[in-house]
Amino acid sequence: MFSIFKRLILGKTLRTAELKHEKFNVFWGLPVLSSDAISSVAYAGEQILLVLIPVMGAMAYRDMLYISLAIVLLLFILVFSYRQTIDSYPKGGGSYIVAKDNLGKLPSLIAGASLSIDYILTVAVSTCAGTAAITSAFPALYEHRILITLAMIIIMTLGNLRGLRDSAKIFGIPTYLFIVSIVSMIVIGLFKHFVLHIAVSDSTSHLRQSVGNVSIFLILKAFSNGCAALTGVEAVSDGIPNFKEPAQKNAKTVLMLLAFLVLIIFGGTSYLATIYHAVPVEGKTVLSLIGEQVFGKGFMYYMLQATTALILIMAANTAFSDFPLLLSYVAKDGFAPRQLSHRGERLGFSNGIKLLSVAACTLVIVFQGDTTRLIPLYAIGVFISFTLSQSGMFMRWIRRKSEGWRHKAVINGTGASITFITLCIIGVSKFTEGAWLVCILIPTIVIGMMVVRAHYNRVADELSLSVKLFADVDQSEDMEHVIVLVDSLNQASIKAINYGKKISSNIVAFHVSIDEDATDKLKDKWYDADPGIPLIIKQSPFRDIYKPLKEFIDSEEHASKPGDLITIIMPQFVVKSFWQNVLHGQTALLLKNKLLRDRHIAVITVPYIIE
């Protein structure tokens, strides 16, 4: 049943040989790799206004524009820095790899930890913002927003477990649709304002005018919030192998186009917000408010909301392919559980996908689907990885001193400094609002990674072949110390005894007596059937099987030569369905797990299948 259902949802298991990547040209690479960066426009502007408006009232819009411009400037510095990363890492240069290469183990782990947190937040923030786009258009859905968000995540999880990459081009279409919608909005909005001079219903009239002191701290806080717009820039330099040849040139073109698109879209919407004075309220996003004023509540408005929701989902989806890939690198280096580097039935890193899904759902539930409360956690991780990646590149030029290294070092050095300054701004201004959580999480994850690696190292040491090799076995010697566990005398125990007789002529049967009646019955049957081996019975006053057995084993062990294994044969019923298993308990399994903690015991399970 479950298995048929699973096949239906996930499709049939794929061969390893079927693993292949679709390659993109610039036209398709742009939308697929930039959806994360472009989609952040949907919430970044709003996050700036949410900080400014309560204090500055209608004055907020002027400062918003300046802050937006600063962020776009920051983006261009990043683009120039990352073009050099693309040149140096033709196989893809995420910050984990760049930091590992140039800065060493600890920085790479910090980069890995902050990237992991970011991917999880990308999913949580993007799906929450996608839901906000939907509920802005259909307010009746607002009260179900958490359910809608969780449903999105679950559908994406199933999609990625099935493996969506085969048809990745489809993912490019929503991005282009979003670009078209939003550019139309900007053009029509500007036209209405400057050419038609249509009056705007000014919803800011109720706002207090420049309340309180506009501190530099407030501006920095708004800037920090807006930096959420810069997430997803790394995706392009991560994804170089996905480009058609010349891959590096194509990637650099896409990165440049991406920057101009963000400039137009983020700058344009910020400017529109200042002339249309959109005031974010609960249940209505800024983008939705502007769209409503520009388009009216017609087809174009719904188109805008739909494409916004779609591109945000695409953005979350990029995390579903990047996070498991990152974890697989980390796991291959031994810093994360090895299962994360295994490909699932459909060739995706399914454990990483599931982990991402659970973590994102947890965040959505804990933060009640509120984008504003998630954003402070978001930007800090992004800028840690930017800083590490740029510093890594800087160190690379300094060390290698290849042609033109001074020039290149200046560019990456500038990138590193600027992102580090931004990181400090975000860390300080948002510390109490959630950044502290990231400051605890990252060291915790890094320590966890090192503990995992230490464990794997220890296991590898213990298993290494230095100490002993293959034993010379005297085949004429009989196996000693073979014990068959007997609960009652039936087909299953007889099969086990017969098996035991084959491997040794020197076996004993062992019975733990919990119920007097059952033991008497066994004795009667035993002497009737005469199995020809001794039956040892021990009382168990505490109704526990392990202890009397362990005592007996220990007494045997004293009689044996050092290094000899004691063999326990356990008959085991095997029933076919799950509910039948419930009827037979798991005593045998628990007992076996306890026995195997002793290095002198080998356990033989002899199954008896009940049809």
Next chain:
Amino acid sequence: MFSIFKRLILGKTLRTAELKHEKFNVFWGLPVLSSDAISSVAYAGEQILLVLIPVMGAMAYRDMLYISLAIVLLLFILVFSYRQTIDSYPKGGGSYIVAKDNLGKLPSLIAGASLSIDYILTVAVSTCAGTAAITSAFPALYEHRILITLAMIIIMTLGNLRGLRDSAKIFGIPTYLFIVSIVSMIVIGLFKHFVLHIAVSDSTSHLRQSVGNVSIFLILKAFSNGCAALTGVEAVSDGIPNFKEPAQKNAKTVLMLLAFLVLIIFGGTSYLATIYHAVPVEGKTVLSLIGEQVFGKGFMYYMLQATTALILIMAANTAFSDFPLLLSYVAKDGFAPRQLSHRGERLGFSNGIKLLSVAACTLVIVFQGDTTRLIPLYAIGVFISFTLSQSGMFMRWIRRKSEGWRHKAVINGTGASITFITLCIIGVSKFTEGAWLVCILIPTIVIGMMVVRAHYNRVADELSLSVKLFADVDQSEDMEHVIVLVDSLNQASIKAINYGKKISSNIVAFHVSIDEDATDKLKDKWYDADPGIPLIIKQSPFRDIYKPLKEFIDSEEHASKPGDLITIIMPQFVVKSFWQNVLHGQTALLLKNKLLRDRHIAVITVPYIIE
């Protein structure tokens, strides 16, 4: 850690020999065995009023008195019937046993199913009513009522897992305190009214006067609700072995005293309700309203509420000892999973206790801790078991024709008829309010019980010794078909290979190749180390270990004699802590479970312990 915590909460494991029962005389037997019956007074009267008041207004109180008297009459009929059960079943005559003895399998299963439902409802209803007594006195706690109820159930669960029966006499004290409180209330209440002529603040003035038609259906519905007062009567005839000699005589005395106590308390409070015109409102029980008027909000009032809460908890607690005991009988007869008949570390039937706890908590959560919504489910199960038990006794006299059988048959026959009629009344009048659920649940449980029994029967048949017995083993013959699974060549796999060499000179190593690099590494190491046995390598295009192995096993099987077992040796890392297990995955375990579904495979686990 967990184990220390568990010891602290539950105490040390007890020996089977420490199992003993405290025996009661009449004085202690009365409160311990009758808490369920007496405590139902706390909610039964209220349930009558809740049906009558909305339709009849102030006229409700007259009819309430008649209905209460009818219920007390029913109780006396039951008492005379059950006195005969006590005479016939000195070891305890619950309806499951009586029905099994006299009516056959199906009726006994129906009795078992309805009793099981009832015990679960006893816990849910009594704890909800206990919480209502507390929140009536302290209204601030009202909004936390579900949490309070769940906390009660969990504390009771832990107490019963620890085993409370050792000090059962303590449980008698709250019952006596409750009796004292409530009899004081009745006496003072009557005295104030008839002697002091103190005017009652009539809260019924706002009630509509005799609204709508007072149909017979309404009266029957109120009667059905009130029948909740009769739960727990069976406890005495169930508990005969707990009495000191002469046990049966003592039990009969207790039963008679119980009936008189219910007469005084239930009759008395119903009468008080009519003169004090208590109108149940949300958050205030009828008993609390009467108590407030009689005592004022002083010490006696809080005493009444506290003892009410306590006796209701005691009532729930009786279900915690009776339900697991009932299930252990049913499980010993093979109609329920066998684990329910095993005694836990502290000698209680711990699986039954846990099951009861989970089921009751679920009910409390689903029904939002609302006694009124649970009551309709309650009474129907009680009366099914009454009817079956009395019919069983009736059939017993008819069949045995022992001395005075006619007289006895008339008594039990009357009991059976009256309880059957009541059952029909409850079933019809409360059908749409929840009784339908019980009508679905009971057949479902009965069918479940029969399926379980059929499964155990089939297993017993398959395991029975009729077909083959012990094999004659030719010790000179070598074990054939021994396969060692090798992932990589390390200490663990070498230990497994050495073990394999001991049991057969004819073993092969088998490796499933998922990762080319890992396979190449294994090959190199293998030829360096030279284990002296063949290494077979199979590719796995689907990254799955089971299938290639199974194909190889199948090919071996064709080469073997019928009945030969194929032995798979699996090296297994054993790590000490739980989190380390997470780092190593469960591939081996899953693989083993799949292999054991084949009757021709025995699996040997050779552990390698990582310190």
